[in-house]
Amino acid sequence: MFPLQLLAQSSNYVFPNEKELQWSVLIVLYPYLTGLVAGAFILASLVRVFDAKKVAPTYRLALLTALAFLICAPIPLVTHLGHPERAIEIMMTPHLSSAMAIFGFVYLWYLMAVLLLEIWFDFRADLVKKTEVTRGIVKSFYTALTLGFKDVSKKALQFDDKAGRFITIIGIPSAVLLHGYVGFIFGSLKSNPWWSSVLMPVIFLLSAIVSGISLVLLFYLITTKYRKQVLDIGCLDAVGRYLMFALIFDLTLEGLDIVHRLYEAGEWVEVLGLLSSGYLYYTIFGLQLFLGGLLPLGMLAYTQLSKASEAVRTKLYAISGFLVLLGVLAMRWNVVIGGQLFSKSLRGLSTYKLEMIGQEGILASLFLLILPIIILFVLVKIIPPWGTHGAEPEAGQGDPQPV
Amino acid sequence: MEENEKLITRSDLLKTIGQSVILIGVGAGGYAAWSNVTSKIAKKTTKRTATGYPASPWYAMAIDIEKCIGCGSCVQACSVENDVPEGHFRTWIERYVIKEDGSVDISSPDGGIHGFPEVSDENVTRAFFVPKLCNHCDDSPCTQVCPVGATFETSDGVVMVDYDWCVGCRYCIQACPYGSRFWNEKKRTADKCTLCYHRIKKGQVPACVEVCPTGARIFGDISDKESPVAKFVRENATNVMKPHLKTGAKVQYKGLSKEVV
Numbered sequence: 001m002f003p004l005q006l007l008a009q010s011s012n013y014v015f016p017n018e019k020e021l022q023w024s025v026l027i028v029l030y031p032y033l034t035g036l037v038a039g040a041f042i043l044a045s046l047v048r049v050f051d052a053k054k055v056a057p058t059y060r061l062a063l064l065t066a067l068a069f070l071i072c073a074p075i076p077l078v079t080h081l082g083h084p085e086r087a088i089e090i091m092m093t094p095h096l097s098s099a100m101a102i103f104g105f106v107y108l109w110y111l112m113a114v115l116l117l118e119i120w121f122d123f124r125a126d127l128v129k130k131t132e133v134t135r136g137i138v139k140s141f142y143t144a145l146t147l148g149f150k151d152v153s154k155k156a157l158q159f160d161d162k163a164g165r166f167i168t169i170i171g172i173p174s175a176v177l178l179h180g181y182v183g184f185i186f187g188s189l190k191s192n193p194w195w196s197s198v199l200m201p202v203i204f205l206l207s208a209i210v211s212g213i214s215l216v217l218l219f220y221l222i223t224t225k226y227r228k229q230v231l232d233i234g235c236l237d238a239v240g241r242y243l244m245f246a247l248i249f250d251l252t253l254e255g256l257d258i259v260h261r262l263y264e265a266g267e268w269v270e271v272l273g274l275l276s277s278g279y280l281y282y283t284i285f286g287l288q289l290f291l292g293g294l295l296p297l298g299m300l301a302y303t304q305l306s307k308a309s310e311a312v313r314t315k316l317y318a319i320s321g322f323l324v325l326l327g328v329l330a331m332r333w334n335v336v337i338g339g340q341l342f343s344k345s346l347r348g349l350s351t352y353k354l355e356m357i358g359q360e361g362i363l364a365s366l367f368l369l370i371l372p373i374i375i376l377f378v379l380v381k382i383i384p385p386w387g388t389h390g391a392e393p394e395a396g397q398g399d400p401q402p403v
Numbered sequence: 404m405e406e407n408e409k410l411i412t413r414s415d416l417l418k419t420i421g422q423s424v425i426l427i428g429v430g431a432g433g434y435a436a437w438s439n440v441t442s443k444i445a446k447k448t449t450k451r452t453a454t455g456y457p458a459s460p461w462y463a464m465a466i467d468i469e470k471c472i473g474c475g476s477c478v479q480a481c482s483v484e485n486d487v488p489e490g491h492f493r494t495w496i497e498r499y500v501i502k503e504d505g506s507v508d509i510s511s512p513d514g515g516i517h518g519f520p521e522v523s524d525e526n527v528t529r530a531f532f533v534p535k536l537c538n539h540c541d542d543s544p545c546t547q548v549c550p551v552g553a554t555f556e557t558s559d560g561v562v563m564v565d566y567d568w569c570v571g572c573r574y575c576i577q578a579c580p581y582g583s584r585f586w587n588e589k590k591r592t593a594d595k596c597t598l599c600y601h602r603i604k605k606g607q608v609p610a611c612v613e614v615c616p617t618g619a620r621i622f623g624d625i626s627d628k629e630s631p632v633a634k635f636v637r638e639n640a641t642n643v644m645k646p647h648l649k650t651g652a653k654v655q656y657k658g659l660s661k662e663v664v
Contacts, residue, residue: 013511015495016514017585082571089568100572173427189544190580191577191578344582
């Protein structure tokens with residue numbers, strides 16, 4: 001039970017229409033999945049645009065990861081609608097003053113104009129090669145994927161590379177928009193003091209970046225071990241370093257948000273204090289800030305500052321990545337569920353019980369977290385990202401070279 | 404790690420940041436400018452009535468808190484008239500009991516539909532009832548956030564939900580600062596008070612106003628100087644709920660005490 005006496009001057013009063021939560025765990029997963037997409041893409045863009053050659057081995061894996069998760073991102077959203085059959089109206093008759101109405105467009109833009117196009121340019125040479133070594137229906141499948149562009153001359157590959165680079169440049173603000181916008185959906189509501197913050201889109205974006213980097217880091221570790229290849233420790237160190245810097249920014253902003261709220265101490269301070277010292281205590285301070293933030297930050301700092309062996313560093317990166325993923329999931333939970341646990345009367349708290357089964361239960365959520373991994377597995381089978389493409393001398397000049 | 408290998412060159416970084424900023428800036432600026440222009444055109448072309456309202460009729464409600472006895476008739480009438488699902492409320496009554504030690508006991512058992520139990524505590528300095536309903540805000544946050552425009556304000560100032568258009572995303576329920584909206588499981592859409600639009604368009608008053616035994620609810624066309632609601636608002640000091648949120652709430656309260664949430 002919560003220490004309700006903290007609301008000293010009032011009884012626990014929840015508006016009668018607020019007895020149940022409107023947005024369930026599905027809406028926790030939606031910003032989580034979208035964030036992983038944006039983060040994975042931004043890691044990939046480091047290679048492409050910023051020429052961060054050391055993280056090149058993760059480049060194509062990061063792109064496919066972004067695609068697999070992007071395909072799944074709208075599933076929790078659409079499933080949660082009261083009338084999923086009307087979902088298309090969000091795009092056909094959008095109400096432009098609504099932040100949510102823009103989702104369909106941002107999503108489609110990102111999927112069609114950025115990710116698919118970039119992946120196509122990047123894997124086209126591989127696809128052409130596949131058409132040469134396969135037969136029958138598989139060959140037709142790969143031929144279809146090339147869209148008939150089978151020219152792999154040096155000039156054509158250079159064009160692919162240039163186009164890919166251009167798309168990435170467009171893609172960075174698009175990824176920022178995709179996830180910043182998700183934060184805006186929450187941050188722009190003046191009805192809810194837990195959400196209403198100009199920092200919300202920025203915090204969402206930074207937590208997206210740390211989660212995306214962590215995910216690709218883990219996938220890189222797992223797939224390399226699974227394929228019995230040698231881990232590129234230089235790559236891991238570089239990814240770890242990016243993760244550390246992103247985490248510093250992320251935690252700084254989250255800290256600023258907390259300090260600002262405590263110092264400003266508006267009319268909501270009692271009920272929000274009650275919330276974060278009660279129902280959300282473990283998920284905020286335990287999971288989000290300590291296990292998912294400070295602890296991995298400490299580990300990452302240790303890998304950078306100490307002379308730890310490669311094996312130790314690898315383990316620390318893996319643990320940090322896992323913890324950050326957990327912490328960001330907790331952050332999404334704290335925002336989405338936390339923002340609905342207090343009444344807009346600011347005089348009372350309600351509760352949320354996560355069911356095991358059912359459309360909005362734990363099992364359905366786990367399925368939604370596993371589904372993109374399955375899709376990624378299929379994608380990796382179709383177009384293996386362990387690219388020879390970047391390493392080949394005839395590939396475009398700006399292409400990533402594994403180090 | 405090699406010292407001479409820069410992960411990011413400065414010019415690349417600047418270039419990309421520059422391009423990103425320009426792209427985002429152009430997009431956001433364009434959208435903001437467009438909305439600004441369209442809203443200004445809309446405001447300019449909206450003629451105001453002689454009494455200063457956007458249209459006539461312009462429906463509003465006033466509530467005289469001192470007159471409410473918390474009998475629950477309005478909640479019952481609303482529930483029957485509008486087939487409101489059990490456990491949800493288009494209108495409800497709150498009771499505030501202020502004790503000698505300054506604490507406030509707020510309650511609304513079943514939305515006050517069956518009235519309220521007697522107060523047993525003797526250390527009560529003051530108690531009163533506050534009927535609540537949708538404020539039919541002129542700048543309503545719920546209308547703003549609806550992704551498909553299923554929530555809208557009618558030309559006579561009533562905020563409504565088009566149940567055949569609502570996708571059921573519940574964003575409007577989150578955006579309402581007053582807890583006036585609820586999820587209708589039967590319709591699988593958002594739901595709320597309509598000011599009994601089906602009645603008022605026939606010249607009747609909303610069900611809650613009709614049954615109130617003490618006349619605590621005053622309804623009418625506020626753009627008409629002679630209407631009871633215009634008169635009431637003119638002659639009494641009134642206020643709206645959460646005025647700092649600037650939602651343009653149309654339900655005005657006389658005797659609104661600071662304890663009211």
